[in-house]
Amino acid sequence: MKKLEAKEIIRKEMLKRYNWFDEHPLKENEVGIRVDNDEWVVYVTDERASVVEGSITKFNNESDALDNFIKRLRTEKILF
Numbered sequence: 001m002k003k004l005e006a007k008e009i010i011r012k013e014m015l016k017r018y019n020w021f022d023e024h025p026l027k028e029n030e031v032g033i034r035v036d037n038d039e040w041v042v043y044v045t046d047e048r049a050s051v052v053e054g055s056i057t058k059f060n061n062e063s064d065a066l067d068n069f070i071k072r073l074r075t076e077k078i079l080f
Helices: 003-012 062-079
Strands: 018-020 031-036 039-044 057-059
Touching: 003 062, 018 062, 031 062, 039 062, 057 062
Parallel strands: 018 031
Antiparallel strands: 031 039, 039 057
C-alpha cells in the first residue's frame, strides 16, 4: 500500500482517531504511524495519550506499515 492509497481509504471509510506521521502531538486512544531511524512504526495510545508499549510494531518497509495502520484504524472504528 502507498500513502495516497491509505489516505483515500481513510477518507472513504471516514476513519478517525489517528496520527499520520506525527502531524500532531499524541492524543488519547488513537492509532499512529511514523518513521523512526529508517523503520516505520505503528502504535496505539491509551486514555492518557501515552503510547501503549505492547502496541508498538516496527516495519522495514512503508507498505507493510501502512497495511497494519489501516487494519488497526478499522478496528478502532468498531470499538469507538
